[in-house]
Amino acid sequence: MTKYNCKKLVFSSSATVYGNPASLPIKEDFPLSTTNPYGSTKLFIEYILKDLYKSDPTWSIAILRYFNPIGAHSSYLLGEDPNGIPNNLMPYIVKVAMKELDHLNVFGNDYDTKDGTGVRDYIHVVDLARGHIKAIEKIMKTNQIDCYNLGTGHGYSVLEIVNTFEKINNVKIPYQIVERRSGDIAECYADPLYAKQELNFTCTKTLEDMVRDSYQYIVHHKK
Ligand code: UDP
Numbered sequence: 742m743t744k745y746n747c748k749k750l751v752f753s754s755s756a757t758v759y760g761n762p763a764s765l766p767i768k769e770d771f772p773l774s775t776t777n778p779y780g781s782t783k784l785f786i787e788y789i790l791k792d793l794y795k796s797d798p799t800w801s802i803a804i805l806r807y808f809n810p811i812g813a814h815s816s817y818l819l820g821e822d823p824n825g826i827p828n829n830l831m832p833y834i835v836k837v838a839m840k841e842l843d844h845l846n847v848f849g850n851d852y853d854t855k856d857g858t859g860v861r862d863y864i865h866v867v868d869l870a871r872g873h874i875k876a877i878e879k880i881m882k883t884n885q886i887d888c889y890n891l892g893t894g895h896g897y898s899v900l901e902i903v904n905t906f907e908k909i910n911n912v913k914i915p916y917q918i919v920e921r922r923s924g925d926i927a928e929c930y931a932d933p934l935y936a937k938q939e940l941n942f943t944c945t946k947t948l949e950d951m952v953r954d955s956y957q958y959i960v961h962h963k964k
Contacts, residue, residue, distance in 0.1 A: 808892030813958030820958030865946035892931025
């Protein structure tokens, strides 16, 4: 970057840097901590970028804290098809829908949430991509470092995701409740206001769009 005198950077961070938030929705100025090693790598890099900016304020850096990206481009040319057994909820559900896996394990139904299962803020990958364009537009005209939540502001439980997936895609997703997964938190959703004010960014896609596109990408991909 030095060679090309490039001092503009967008960093893909994660909502996991908020750790187990004391309240919801999560705002960008909430305290930062982590509950897993993945989160620690994101948080360390945020600190490195903040130090970099302190040492040279001619940089302009946007730190984007992604909530839970799912979905695929509606052309179904770009999407997610992980090898092996997925760790994340949506690719796992898709493999169950395709009968590559037999059932979904729901990690706990005794959380303090609407139905006891974990609640997350799922964002369509196309909205996420639009958020990056807005962030680039911002850093092209400013010299600052700032953090932005990229989420919809809505929290959906694991069972709401399963039910919506079944309804929209007309498939059955058998599931069983198992132990909580270590490092998971009960509930996580964004306050999307700062990204709206500063980046003029808002999400346009619904949960129905997300579950349809996640599934249809694989259906098209496997043809
Ligand atoms: N989850 C689940 N079964 C799975 C994968 C995930 O019940 O096979 C739950 C997980 O406990 C969390 C939510 O689904 O409440 C989203 O998990 P994911 O791994 O997709 O994202 P995270 O928020 O953990 O980064």
